[in-house]
Each structure stands twice: as structure tokens, then as C-alpha cells.
Amino acid sequence: MNVKMADLRGQYEEIAPEIDEAIRSVLSHAAFIRGREVEEFESALADYLNVPHVLGVANGTDALQIAMMALGVGPGDEIITSAFTFIATAEAAALLGATPVFADIDPRTFNIDPACIEALITPRTRAIIPVHLFGQPADMAPIMELAQRRGLPVIEDNAQAIGAKYQGAPTGSIGHVGCLSFFPTKNLGCYGDGGALSTRDAALNKKVRMVSNHGGERKYYNEIVGVNSRLDTIQAAILQVKLRRLDENHARRRRAAERYDALFADHPCIAIPHRAPDRTHVYHQYALRISEDLPGKRDGLAAYLKTRRIPHAIYYPAPLHRLPVFAGSGCRRGPLDETEKASREALSLPMHPLLTEREQEFLASEILGYCDRVLRDGDTG
Ligand SMILES: Cc1ncc(COP(=O)(O)O)c(C=O)c1O
Structure with a gap:
């Protein structure tokens, strides 16, 4: 697909x-x-x-x-x-x-x-x-x-x-x-x-x-x-x-996000995006968190998706303080534990107003199938 x-x-x-x-x-x-x-x-x-x-x-x-x-x-x-x-x-x-x-x-x-x-x-x-x-x-x-x-x-x-x-x-x-x-x-x-x-x-x-x-x-x-x-x-x-169509397209993105939420709910190694109660989310990205308890972790899943040509993206694989441009420049920073963890765990899935339920079910079956397999058999990659 x-x-x-x-x-x-x-x-x-x-x-x-x-x-x-x-x-x-x-x-x-x-x-x-x-x-x-x-x-x-x-x-x-x-x-x-x-x-x-x-x-x-x-x-x-x-x-x-x-x-x-x-x-x-x-x-x-x-x-x-x-x-x-x-x-x-x-x-x-x-x-x-x-x-x-x-x-x-x-x-x-x-x-x-x-x-x-x-x-x-x-x-x-x-x-x-x-x-x-x-x-x-x-x-x-x-x-x-x-x-x-x-x-x-x-x-x-x-x-x-x-x-x-x-x-x-x-x-x-x-x-x-x-x-x-x-x-x-x-x-x-x-x-x-x-x-x-x-x-x-x-x-x-x-x-x-x-x-x-x-x-x-x-x-x-x-x-x-x-x-x-x-x-x-x-x-x-x-x-x-x-x-003129932006709000209508945001509603379509939100509906797609709700469908993803339902498909990925309750998996032991996947966390769906949190929606803070006092804010609206316009889902520029739909970013899952893939727990580091998953054998092979997020990167193992991403590598699998790549071999299957299943679209996904990692925003952002390296936090800014780790990039060559800033790593050597002595940028000041506080402890960045959560930043580091997010850059190891976040995985963005296709998200746009035209995304269909069938496409999302297909993506979810690939991702959930992989996660369940590696949980059962360990990371074979
Ligand atoms: C968070 C953030 N800030 C700034 C920019 C820069 O925008 P542009 O690519 O239009 O220069 C982008 C987008 O690419 C972004 O995602």
C-alpha cells in the first residue's frame, strides 16, 4: 500500500x-x-x-x-x-x-x-x-x-x-x-x-x-x-x-490522530501522544514513543519499516546539543535527560488530512505485528 x-x-x-x-x-x-x-x-x-x-x-x-x-x-x-x-x-x-x-x-x-x-x-x-x-x-x-x-x-x-x-x-x-x-x-x-x-x-x-x-x-x-x-x-x-480550509483540515488531522490513538492504545511498548487538557493539538506530526524495553528499540522498528518501505520519520534523531554545530561550541545547558530519551524514542507516522482509515490500519498492523514478534522472539535484526 x-x-x-x-x-x-x-x-x-x-x-x-x-x-x-x-x-x-x-x-x-x-x-x-x-x-x-x-x-x-x-x-x-x-x-x-x-x-x-x-x-x-x-x-x-x-x-x-x-x-x-x-x-x-x-x-x-x-x-x-x-x-x-x-x-x-x-x-x-x-x-x-x-x-x-x-x-x-x-x-x-x-x-x-x-x-x-x-x-x-x-x-x-x-x-x-x-x-x-x-x-x-x-x-x-x-x-x-x-x-x-x-x-x-x-x-x-x-x-x-x-x-x-x-x-x-x-x-x-x-x-x-x-x-x-x-x-x-x-x-x-x-x-x-x-x-x-x-x-x-x-x-x-x-x-x-x-x-x-x-x-x-x-x-x-x-x-x-x-x-x-x-x-x-x-x-x-x-x-x-x-x-480558508485550515480549520477543516485540522479537524481531519484530529480524526486521523484519534484513529491512530485507538489502534495503538494499550500496547506495552508504545505510547500514543499525550494531549494536554488545556490545549488543542493540530497534529503537524503524530509522534509515538517506542519504549526502550522493546527489543531492538525504536531504531530496530525504524530499520524494519525502512526495509518494508513503510513511511515514517524520526524527528529528531539528535538533540541540538549533540549536533556537530553546537556540540563543540560549549553551549550551556541544564540536565537534558528527557530530551535525550525523546530523541531515542520518538517515531512519527504519516499524518495529513487525506490519510484514510485503511491506510492507518495497514500501518498499525505492520508496526504492531513487528512489535509483538520481537517481544515474543527477541530482536532478530
Ligand atoms: C520548529 C521549527 N522552527 C523553525 C522552522 C524553520 O522554518 P523554515 O523551514 O520555513 O525556515 C521549522 C521548519 O522547518 C520548524 O519545524
């Missing part, structure tokens, strides 16, 4: 006439940069996120870098984030000469553990960056309380969780600024690269706009060092169409 990890082609085909028309319209007016669709999309996304300001940029990594530049993160500064994330979160800080400092995660949600942050704060700390990993919000209330008490800004890495809610508030509307990615496989993905920043703060909005536009508000009048980072008009036009 040919199951797809994200099925970008199928997702396009569902809405092809609307997408084709949106692209044709941009081709006909030819305002490829700063066309009207960019502002329209920014405004629609601001409504969706319940914030007054959204700025489209070239990708999610740029969004993080621009947020940090606007907040004055620079050489010698530190930012506190999780090491169980995609490299971009810490890389953007390092590019600016700042040092990422890694706090451990809550093993239930894979997100930064608020209780691990305060001990890492020093006079050089310039920001806290929770990542809403796999589509579930980090525990924002204690993070915001701590940030306020210590006078630190919070940058939400919202690349994986657009549309998720924490105590009723959309992610990206809770911290000082939120950063989105529209990488094609994201829940709101465009057909190339794209990203955005969201904020409630008018002054910060002004600053991020300036930074993203070569450091100037007016053409040929540059006030600070900035970058060139824009969401182009064709991507904005595509995103306008896709944003």
Missing part, C-alpha cells in the same frame, strides 16, 4: 481549480513582490491568529532571525530554548552571535519544561523561545509569568502549530512575537518557502517590518542593518486559498 507521509500532490488536487486561478491572477497583474495578495493574506492571518499585526517573510528561519534582531539579540547574548527541535530555532540565534542555552522538555508533550528555564537565566539572557512542537502548544502560562517577572521577551516558535490553542488563545498570539513557517509540508504550507511573524505589539511590528526590509521604513532610507526577507505574491495568493 502506497501511504504518503504528507501527500502534497493529493492536497493540491483537492483544491486545484482555486489554486490555479489564484496563481493565474498574480501572473496577470504581475506584481510579484508586494502585490495586493500579500497584504490581504497578512490581514486574514492576523484575524485567524487574533493579533493586530502579521508580517509575511521568506521562511520560518528568517522569521526567527528577524524577531531576534528586532528584539536586539546580538553577540554575547543568550537565548533559552529546547534542544528537541529543528535546528532553525537555535541557528538563528547563533547567526547573530548569541548562544543558545538548552532547557529540558516535558516528556509528555515534547515541549520545553517551564520548570527547567529559570535556573538557566543569567544577566546575558535576552529571550525565551518555546517551540510548539509537533502541533501542540508549550505550557505558556508559567513561561509568560516567568518572562514577565524576569523582564524577558518570549518568541514563540510557532512553525509547527498554526491554529493550535492554549487556554483558548491561538499560539503566536501569547508571547511577544510568534514565528511561522509555510514550508510545503507544514499544516499551512505554500508551494515554495514562506514564513510570517505575528505580534500584538505595535512598536515591535514596526521594528520587524524595518528589519525585514533592509532596515528601513522608506525606500533608499535605511536606518539600521536589516535583511531582505519577503513573502512573495504567488505564495501569498496560494496561502489565502489554503488558510
Whole structure:
């Protein structure tokens, strides 16, 4: 059975006439940069996120870098984030000469553990960056309380969780600024690269706009060092169409997650994703935990799935502090036991709005069949 990890082609085909028309319209007016669709999309996304300001940029990594530049993160500064994330979160800080400092995660949600942050704060700390990993919000209330008490800004890495809610508030509307990615496989993905920043703060909005536009508000009048980072008009036009269907697609992802939950419930070596009660999960990824008690462990299962050509992914096989880029750099960190364990146990399964019950039953029978076999016979690989 040919199951797809994200099925970008199928997702396009569902809405092809609307997408084709949106692209044709941009081709006909030819305002490829700063066309009207960019502002329209920014405004629609601001409504969706319940914030007054959204700025489209070239990708999610740029969004993080621009947020940090606007907040004055620079050489010698530190930012506190999780090491169980995609490299971009810490890389953007390092590019600016700042040092990422890694706090451990809550093993239930894979997100930064608020209780691990305060001990890492020093006079050089310039920001806290929770990542809403796999589509579930980090525990924002204690993070915001701590940030306020210590006078630190919070940058939400919202690349994986657009549309998720924490105590009723959309992610990206809770911290000082939120950063989105529209990488094609994201829940709101465009057909190339794209990203955005969201904020409630008018002054910060002004600053991020300036930074993203070569450091100037007016053409040929540059006030600070900035970058060139824009969401182009064709991507904005595509995103306008896709944003209208985002909630419906999240409901489809949730239904698929519930079906997986039922299929994998109660297995002694498999834990289904925890859903924190005060949050909604938009299932950018559906990540199982494969217990280290399973003979051959997670990697044995992944190797088996690979031989069977069954799609799966390991996010993330190495936590950031173990990657060559940071391992030798003396990055500060707290104890990272849960981070290490998660990188040994997490296994992501195909997840997208078109996933069918039959496909999920097939995946589950392969995975459960393998697990039961190795539990009975031991790891033969
Ligand atoms: C958690 C996280 N942060 C940042 C990014 C960077 O986004 P982009 O690939 O659009 O630069 C991604 C996605 O790739 C991500 O998953």
C-alpha cells in the first residue's frame, strides 16, 4: 500500500481549480513582490491568529532571525530554548552571535519544561523561545509569568502549530512575537518557502517590518542593518486559498490522530501522544514513543519499516546539543535527560488530512505485528 507521509500532490488536487486561478491572477497583474495578495493574506492571518499585526517573510528561519534582531539579540547574548527541535530555532540565534542555552522538555508533550528555564537565566539572557512542537502548544502560562517577572521577551516558535490553542488563545498570539513557517509540508504550507511573524505589539511590528526590509521604513532610507526577507505574491495568493480550509483540515488531522490513538492504545511498548487538557493539538506530526524495553528499540522498528518501505520519520534523531554545530561550541545547558530519551524514542507516522482509515490500519498492523514478534522472539535484526 502506497501511504504518503504528507501527500502534497493529493492536497493540491483537492483544491486545484482555486489554486490555479489564484496563481493565474498574480501572473496577470504581475506584481510579484508586494502585490495586493500579500497584504490581504497578512490581514486574514492576523484575524485567524487574533493579533493586530502579521508580517509575511521568506521562511520560518528568517522569521526567527528577524524577531531576534528586532528584539536586539546580538553577540554575547543568550537565548533559552529546547534542544528537541529543528535546528532553525537555535541557528538563528547563533547567526547573530548569541548562544543558545538548552532547557529540558516535558516528556509528555515534547515541549520545553517551564520548570527547567529559570535556573538557566543569567544577566546575558535576552529571550525565551518555546517551540510548539509537533502541533501542540508549550505550557505558556508559567513561561509568560516567568518572562514577565524576569523582564524577558518570549518568541514563540510557532512553525509547527498554526491554529493550535492554549487556554483558548491561538499560539503566536501569547508571547511577544510568534514565528511561522509555510514550508510545503507544514499544516499551512505554500508551494515554495514562506514564513510570517505575528505580534500584538505595535512598536515591535514596526521594528520587524524595518528589519525585514533592509532596515528601513522608506525606500533608499535605511536606518539600521536589516535583511531582505519577503513573502512573495504567488505564495501569498496560494496561502489565502489554503488558510480558508485550515480549520477543516485540522479537524481531519484530529480524526486521523484519534484513529491512530485507538489502534495503538494499550500496547506495552508504545505510547500514543499525550494531549494536554488545556490545549488543542493540530497534529503537524503524530509522534509515538517506542519504549526502550522493546527489543531492538525504536531504531530496530525504524530499520524494519525502512526495509518494508513503510513511511515514517524520526524527528529528531539528535538533540541540538549533540549536533556537530553546537556540540563543540560549549553551549550551556541544564540536565537534558528527557530530551535525550525523546530523541531515542520518538517515531512519527504519516499524518495529513487525506490519510484514510485503511491506510492507518495497514500501518498499525505492520508496526504492531513487528512489535509483538520481537517481544515474543527477541530482536532478530
Ligand atoms: C520548529 C521549527 N522552527 C523553525 C522552522 C524553520 O522554518 P523554515 O523551514 O520555513 O525556515 C521549522 C521548519 O522547518 C520548524 O519545524
